[in-house]
Amino acid sequence: MLSTYQYPKYDYTRPPEQSGTAQKRYPVVVVGAGPVGLAAAIELAQSGIPVVVLDDDDTVSVGSRGVCYAKRALEVLDRIGVGQPCVDKGVSWNVGRTFFREQEVYNFNLLPQDDHKRPGMINLQQYYLEEFEIKRAQELSNLDLRFKNKVLSVQPQGDGAKLQVETPDGIYSLETDWLVVADGARSNIRRQMGLEMEGKIFMDRFLIADVVMKADFPHERWFWFDPPFHPGQSVLLHRQSDNVYRIDFQLGWDADPEEAKKPENVIPRIKAMLGDDREFELEWVSVYTFQCRRMNAFTHGHVLFAGDVAHQVSPFGARGANSGIQDTDNLCWKLKLVIEGKAPSSLLDTYSEERVFAADENLLNSTRSTDFITPKSKTSLTFRNAVLSLAREHAFARALVNSGRLSVACYLTESRLNTPDADSFEGDMVPGAAMDDAPMQINGQEAWLLDSVGNRFMALVYVSDPATIDAAQLAQFAALAAQPIAVEVVLISERAGTAPQGVRMLTDGAGRFAERFDAKPGTTYLIRPDQHVAARWRAFDATQINAAVARATCNLQ
Numbered sequence: 401m402l403s404t405y406q407y408p409k410y411d412y413t414r415p416p417e418q419s420g421t422a423q424k425r426y427p428v429v430v431v432g433a434g435p436v437g438l439a440a441a442i443e444l445a446q447s448g449i450p451v452v453v454l455d456d457d458d459t460v461s462v463g464s465r466g467v468c469y470a471k472r473a474l475e476v477l478d479r480i481g482v483g484q485p486c487v488d489k490g491v492s493w494n495v496g497r498t499f500f501r502e503q504e505v506y507n508f509n510l511l512p513q514d515d516h517k518r519p520g521m522i523n524l525q526q527y528y529l530e531e532f533e534i535k536r537a538q539e540l541s542n543l544d545l546r547f548k549n550k551v552l553s554v555q556p557q558g559d560g561a562k563l564q565v566e567t568p569d570g571i572y573s574l575e576t577d578w579l580v581v582a583d584g585a586r587s588n589i590r591r592q593m594g595l596e597m598e599g600k601i602f603m604d605r606f607l608i609a610d611v612v613m614k615a616d617f618p619h620e621r622w623f624w625f626d627p628p629f630h631p632g633q634s635v636l637l638h639r640q641s642d643n644v645y646r647i648d649f650q651l652g653w654d655a656d657p658e659e660a661k662k663p664e665n666v667i668p669r670i671k672a673m674l675g676d677d678r679e680f681e682l683e684w685v686s687v688y689t690f691q692c693r694r695m696n697a698f699t700h701g702h703v704l705f706a707g708d709v710a711h712q713v714s715p716f717g718a719r720g721a722n723s724g725i726q727d728t729d730n731l732c733w734k735l736k737l738v739i740e741g742k743a744p745s746s747l748l749d750t751y752s753e754e755r756v757f758a759a760d761e762n763l764l765n766s767t768r769s770t771d772f773i774t775p776k777s778k779t780s781l782t783f784r785n786a787v788l789s790l791a792r793e794h795a796f797a798r799a800l801v802n803s804g805r806l807s808v809a810c811y812l813t814e815s816r817l818n819t820p821d822a823d824s825f826e827g828d829m830v831p832g833a834a835m836d837d838a839p840m841q842i843n844g845q846e847a848w849l850l851d852s853v854g855n856r857f858m859a860l861v862y863v864s865d866p867a868t869i870d871a872a873q874l875a876q877f878a879a880l881a882a883q884p885i886a887v888e889v890v891l892i893s894e895r896a897g898t899a900p901q902g903v904r905m906l907t908d909g910a911g912r913f914a915e916r917f918d919a920k921p922g923t924t925y926l927i928r929p930d931q932h933v934a935a936r937w938r939a940f941d942a943t944q945i946n947a948a949v950a951r952a953t954c955n956l957q
Contacts, residue, residue: 402683404612404642405527407459410534412548415565417572426452427739429563429576431551431589434461435526436707436724437582438533442480443732445543447855449739452574453543454565456550460530463610463684466721467523467638467646471511472809472834473722474518475850475931476729481539482532483518489532490524491639496621498803500788502628506801515912516837517848521621523640526721554579554589560702578735579703582724585691587709593700599693599763602714603653604774607660607687611645611670613680623803625773625788629672634773636803644683647673650774657687690714690774692767694759698727699752706731711759713766723762726810727755733855733929737953742885747954750817758810772802809834812932819926819935819948826918835931838912841896842905849913850931852906857887857949858927861940862919866897866905874900876942885949887926892919928952 401407417424430441433455441451469477469486477483498506510520537545548567555562561579565572581589590597622637624630633650640646649669651660659665666685674680694711698704707724731751737743775781790797811833812818818831829836838849853860859880863869869891877889891905892913899905908914917925917936926935926948935948950956 403681404644404683405525407462407527408531408534410458410545410547412458412568413546414569415546415549415567415572417574418567418569424573425560425575425577426450427576428452428578428580428735429454429561429574430580430582431455431563432582432584432707432709433457433530433534433545433547434582434584434707435466435529435533435721436728437580438530438537439476439480439725440580440582440706440728440732441543441545442482442533442537442540443728444736445537445540446480447732447736448542449736450542451544452576453537453545454549454551454563455545455547458547460527460534462527463686465526466529467525467640468722469522469524469529469725470722470808471516471518471520473725474522475834475837476725477529478518478851479729479854480533481536482529485532486524486529487518487522489528489641490522491619491641492519492522493619493621493639494520495618496623496803498788498791498801499622499624499627500785500791501624501626503792505788505791506798515839515910517850518837523638523646525640525642525644528641529721551583551589554592554703556593556701556703558701577702577739580731580735581703581705581709582707582728583709585708585712587705589703590695590705590709593703595695595700595705597693597695597712599691599712600767602690602692602770602774603776604770605651605653605655605657605660605687605689607649607651607655607666607669607685609647609649609666609670609685610640610683611647611680612643612683613645613674613678614643615645615678617645625803626785627673630669634803635673645680651687655687660687661685690766690770692763692770694756694763697752698755699748704731704735704748704751706755710755711762713762714770723758726758727751729930730755737885743953743955750815750954754812754815754817757812757814761810769802817928817934817952817954819944819951821936823936823938825936827916829917829925829933829936831933831935833933835927835933836916838908838916839910840892840913841907841909844896847906849906852904853890853927854931855929857885857929857934857952859887859889859940859945860892860925860927861889862892862894862908862914862917862921862923864894864921866891866893866899866903869900869903873940874903876940877903880942880945883946883949885953885955887945887949894921926952 636648706727813832880887
């Protein structure tokens, strides 16, 4: 029990298979109702794909667990209808500070630019995210969320998988065309299939202590190396909702996890940090070990893996849940096209390729952070402390300080789905990049770019005046929309005007789109359903757009 949160209990309902009244085969079954499994199920259901979700529990996660959700993950959560509740409940922040002993040596800002809808990061206990996702899932008529349904076995088949599921009413079986596995780091399904995770387990342990207290600390991330209240080790402080503060204490590999979790051992550590006069209540305690590992591939026939079941990283950097949510963002639009027969199953191979690339980036950053936070030799410790001392005065040393490189969107620049640039562009919005946000106006009302795009292929065409669009171009727009894989053309105008009938238009009144996308009249961006740039040109050309869509969906002949 937590003093700040009342755990919901979700009703178990006898599955229709056990009464003999239901079909036993489904287009998609998702195993795991955590943040990643629910995100996948909601996105698929929103796009019209019926989904069954199986989870062995009847409540949300115990303890705050994952707490940091980055800007890119929030943008994905916006598209499945839970971003705003998360931001409303969470603690938004952009600034992080790093201390060496008693002095600040470095700080950073995750969102140095103005005019983005979402902050660089929010802190929110995982149980709230799951609660918001469950509420959204229950609103969708084609999403069957089954609690107290434990998957006992999975039998992969050439065209799907067969599952044995245990409930309070006994065991039943069902089949699925596609199985999405999101049952976490200790996945029984991965183990049953004989699939291993390869990587590194770091010889160190950290204590998580969630404490409830009233404090006027700013909404920032604070990280200490070798502080006087915990000498020779590291400490991290985050503020969450409900006046709950997450404190991570480095323990060292020799620490006994069970002893370290006892209140009589935790409370003195917290008092040494906060002082004897600060009143607090211990909310939740856990001990974890750093792991940086992944599966060799995330796609195995018709069984698809996402989230912690596929990759694990150390917590510093907030790359776990954020990466898992981006897995689903990458997977679901591809799976939808394959199910609808609009793309070959080889498109799902690119899910594994792109997200393995992203996982490797996360593992590299996480490993470097862990090596800096927990030096493995006296020489490494001397080097690290020298860097921290120099960082107070010298910019070159600040670049070497690593208390956890925080999660940002991965640039999929090497993806075979991209159409390489044929024209010259400046800026970061290269093929493979996740789109930057920008303020917009729609019919005179304030709006955001990322709220207006996504979930389908779009061609964003920048124009100086929408009145310049002629009948021939309108015919091309209509032809693109009528293709088997439809492309919606959206005009982005540098000044207000009247859009041609049947065409959406956004007004770039602040000029941020032009600035961030290096847009000039005629500039065209092809955007994937997951808001990644697929291609860009300096002039609109329907033939080039069709070819780029074919490349982005593995439909090239």
